[in-house]
Amino acid sequence: NHRCCRSSSMCDRPKNTNVRLSLPAVCIVWQTAMIILFGVFIRYNEESDTHWVEYKKENNIPSDIENDFYFRYPSFQDVHVMIFVGFGFLMTFLKRYSFGAVGFNFLIAAFGLQWALLMQGWFHSLDYTDGKIKIGVENLINADFCVAGCLIAYGAVLGKVSPVQLMVLTLFGITLFAVEEYIILDLIHARDAGGSMVIHTFGGYYGLSISWMLYRPNLDQSSRLQGSVYHSDLFAMIGTLFLWMFWPSFNSAITDHGDGQHRAAINTYLALASTVLTTVAVSSLFQKHGKLDMVHIQNSTLAGGVAVGTAAEFMLMPYGSLIVGFCCGILSTLGYIYLTPFMEKYMKIQDTCGIHNLHAMPGVIGGIVGAITAAAASESVYGAEGLINTFDFEGEFKNMVPTKQGGHQAAGLCVAICFGIGGGILVGFILRLPIWGDPADDNCFDDEPYWELPEDEESIPPVLQYNNHAINKDVAESNFTMEQN
């Protein structure tokens, strides 16, 4: 019975979506923990500390412009927009879950980036002289990257979980991410500038496994809310475009200064352009009357950016980037048309945003492309120094060769998949506990359980409007006016 869902107060449904105690408790306690841990562990690094003046002199740095801030801050801000506006609005396509999409995205990203600064800091930025984590703009970018993994996972369970479950998903997601990233980048020494493996493959399979664990056989009871409306699709396009436009910054944000950032931006720019055309082609070809489907335009156009992530800093060559984008646009769109329904029907995986087609699959492709490109690298193309810089064949890895590097890349991809699936199943178990305030099957994809909703002009049944002049005096009168005009 749908009626009760509208007023959860007088509702005798098994599920109780009241998070009045759990949500505030989680937010306050975890934020307090962050403050304490930051107090113990986190300090400014030499480039953001007031001692920079002396540091400059000691290291003969000629100018303030050499501060890493000026190399990376513009890219950081672009990535920041992708995380909050890009991911947030991309998920607003549902007709009645836009508040949850943009609002919960906002909440878990704001928590996640703090936890990420700590987790990644312990693995990558710990100063052993004083046991402190020293942070600068690059750490902020990496924290945003880390958060992206969890936001991807959110896409799979969009509309079917409570904000408390999302906080738990994020807490564990960030933790798993930091470990997986450390293994892939530091131990295995794989390169992954744009995070095809570390971010998208992990995040994708993490979300899909959770969704599999939280399978809802009666989800069709909410089918009336599973579609979009004209303007919600437009809001989603805001997310799509900001992700698409700033993806070159995403893939180049933490690559090497100079040619590294330059090349990564160009490769991503080209891959994304190519994806748009093949997405449009397939979307039109597989629809009756050749009409375009907004779902494909909103999502598959981004697949090229995901798939070029790992190889973006390599000498992929402009045409190589176009080819990657070409294939991903086709595969991702076909995924939306055939794979997503198949997975829901036969594999019990309900993937609200189709993250398998936008992140998981293109991420895997990206990992493979990265492995091949790395294995095929040669001094004749990269130059002696270029090869060393690009693949960081230094220190303990100075005897590394491209072919070997290719193997390491492949190994990294496997680790990302395992962490995604394993971690997702683990966290899925936890999220199945009946204590999280998740919505009933007939109450999914609805902002009503967790948000105070405005009384919309549209959603007011007309007849009563006449009995009740108080409520919508204006609608009534606008009508009079129209007759007069």
Added chain:
Amino acid sequence: NHRCCRSSSMCDRPKNTNVRLSLPAVCIVWQTAMIILFGVFIRYNEESDTHWVEYKKENNIPSDIENDFYFRYPSFQDVHVMIFVGFGFLMTFLKRYSFGAVGFNFLIAAFGLQWALLMQGWFHSLDYTDGKIKIGVENLINADFCVAGCLIAYGAVLGKVSPVQLMVLTLFGITLFAVEEYIILDLIHARDAGGSMVIHTFGGYYGLSISWMLYRPNLDQSSRLQGSVYHSDLFAMIGTLFLWMFWPSFNSAITDHGDGQHRAAINTYLALASTVLTTVAVSSLFQKHGKLDMVHIQNSTLAGGVAVGTAAEFMLMPYGSLIVGFCCGILSTLGYIYLTPFMEKYMKIQDTCGIHNLHAMPGVIGGIVGAITAAAASESVYGAEGLINTFDFEGEFKNMVPTKQGGHQAAGLCVAICFGIGGGILVGFILRLPIWGDPADDNCFDDEPYWELPEDEESIPPVLQYNNHAINKDVAESNFTMEQN
């Protein structure tokens, strides 16, 4: 009778909202004045003038990259987005005042930044050799900052004033701002990188005082328009997120090159993240059924950025930033729940956007935090040179010490409050003159008086709807609920 308001032609209401003469007159005359004053006073500075080539040689500047443009332009563009999209869309939450919100914000910001370049130029950038104001990118940023003060004030009177009144509010607001800023930064030598005092405290109290002077006892006659609709809340989230994401650029835009900008960005990034969690916590805790209120998510999540403004460039420490954000999220949200209704009922202050909770109060907190942090500064933390650079203990202030600086910061805060309240009362008096074309009490929060509105599909005669149950099932049901509530 509301009907007439819809077609103001046939309307015999006392208030005449026709601004057909006054608005064009103000725009043309004032813009012409700007052109004349710019012609007399404003020129390019040495970094934006073609003589830069020679200037570089004379000053042994090794590269064009040392031009201040490359240190500040990315931050400038972020601030620019905050002013026009951030403030503009944040105010679109009202169901029928979105045109006025984004349109009038656009108008007064475009005028204000020109007037600000002159006012601030006379105080800060006047070249006494030729009596000209020399401008560069930093002046553009400061002009945008100056405008922000007036846009904050607009939030308090949103929907209750005419565009002509807004132009007057801006003219005086910019003027007062420039004087207040000069006293606080130059005479008192307080530091205020992010403008907690200069921008937010001043702007907040300026707007609140004006709103107090323009108190409307019968405003409830427009109550039907005082709410939001589902999509207007989403438009407002666009404003919220662009303000939230770019706030690190706002607080770091004019700080010192190098570590100053770097540190200010990090502190703001962290304070804002922390604010989101406590805002969500309090919003949920104080609502029936623990549901979140979009008003809080749209506004209180930004309070941390305001409150960290003054201290952003100091050694606040990452955990310090988190604490500031933590407190502001709680206080700001409680302000929306308790203070705003209280102020309207007992203090005759009608604060449409709740700027007291988003700007005035967090601004004061920011001023206090700045005073404490400055007073607590020490060479052991900042380093000898760092202390001098950060607090600018040079020239006539080279004997300044941190404790004394703390006092100066506090003095600066008082000046900001006095200018805000005093200026607001003064300007409020002027705006009460019956010549400005402001709307009647039953015609507030409505775009109709000042905008040609499209005939919306929504405004379809309601009577006709009911026969078809099939299609608008959910509409029908949402209605049953309403009966029950």
Added chain:
Amino acid sequence: NHRCCRSSSMCDRPKNTNVRLSLPAVCIVWQTAMIILFGVFIRYNEESDTHWVEYKKENNIPSDIENDFYFRYPSFQDVHVMIFVGFGFLMTFLKRYSFGAVGFNFLIAAFGLQWALLMQGWFHSLDYTDGKIKIGVENLINADFCVAGCLIAYGAVLGKVSPVQLMVLTLFGITLFAVEEYIILDLIHARDAGGSMVIHTFGGYYGLSISWMLYRPNLDQSSRLQGSVYHSDLFAMIGTLFLWMFWPSFNSAITDHGDGQHRAAINTYLALASTVLTTVAVSSLFQKHGKLDMVHIQNSTLAGGVAVGTAAEFMLMPYGSLIVGFCCGILSTLGYIYLTPFMEKYMKIQDTCGIHNLHAMPGVIGGIVGAITAAAASESVYGAEGLINTFDFEGEFKNMVPTKQGGHQAAGLCVAICFGIGGGILVGFILRLPIWGDPADDNCFDDEPYWELPEDEESIPPVLQYNNHAINKDVAESNFTMEQN
């Protein structure tokens, strides 16, 4: 009969809008061609290639920050946003063509930038040693610029053409642009930093000529869809503001390092501010009751940025920029009020977005301003070196003088106009072929022929509405279709 248009399957209308074969074919074939041509011609330049390490040493470049990436990437990203969000959302104002506006803008821009990299590369970036085009960030910016010309043309035919026609329009548009640009900038040696002539004049007349060739005498049959709704106007404001805010980056993106970029940004910032006030003034003055028209606010406020494009890098002086903006705001708004209806009625030019008032006319003004400013340039103002740098009086043009340069600027303007009109007529002929799947006259300004549309809440049961044929004919019919499907 309009009904059939809603379900094009059972439709015996002469026009067939089914692009199921043509659109995918064009996208796949052209994208494949791009891959092949990129493989043959396009490589990284020395700043984005891994050999940058050696290049730095050979050329004694002291730091990676000297890589052009750091001079131009922030501007590039702003321009990128203008192309995809700015132009895309600016055109979403129609009540039922928002998908087409933002979606087709996305498609043709993604194709156009690839073709532009090739066309512009052959003319400007061809390395004769190995016959390859070497690309870097500046090429990406120029490709986006090139695309802008076609997006402007799209504005004139918005809602009246098929996506296949738009692809053809873009293919030829980019080609003509590259030739015209080469003639104007290289052969004639005119300067055009912001593209007033090369981009806006060309693009404007190109689109207007095409629209003239595709004149639809019975377009009034779609008049019911030619207006906006409240929220579609707000979406359009997103486009307007991102264009307005980032225009300083547009005009300064490819100007000289240092003072050139700095000055161009300042001039554009000021011109745009001035335009807003005069636009508001004229819009209010010429409307009954002095109400503002969203069409003017959305478009004319941008005219100043167009008109200051050519002279942005010159010593136009701040007051000069304000004057340019002042005039353009007035002329552009008057254009919307008088010229657009006149052109439709007497010249058979149907200009959906009024690009004549926003691009063509301001572009011509910009070209004239540029010619005058260049002719008036003097060593006393620019300085000896400054004059040479600004106008690039080097190599074969080292004997050039300002007055002569003024003549060359004027010649450039004429070339832009001729290419626009001539090219438009040529392409218009091609687009008149009956093979492109364009919509019927009673089916224009409608997403239905090319997009799978969601069933909107708004689409209210028509039966009842039948009582009132006048108001909502379209809603009524959309319903019949729903019954049939």
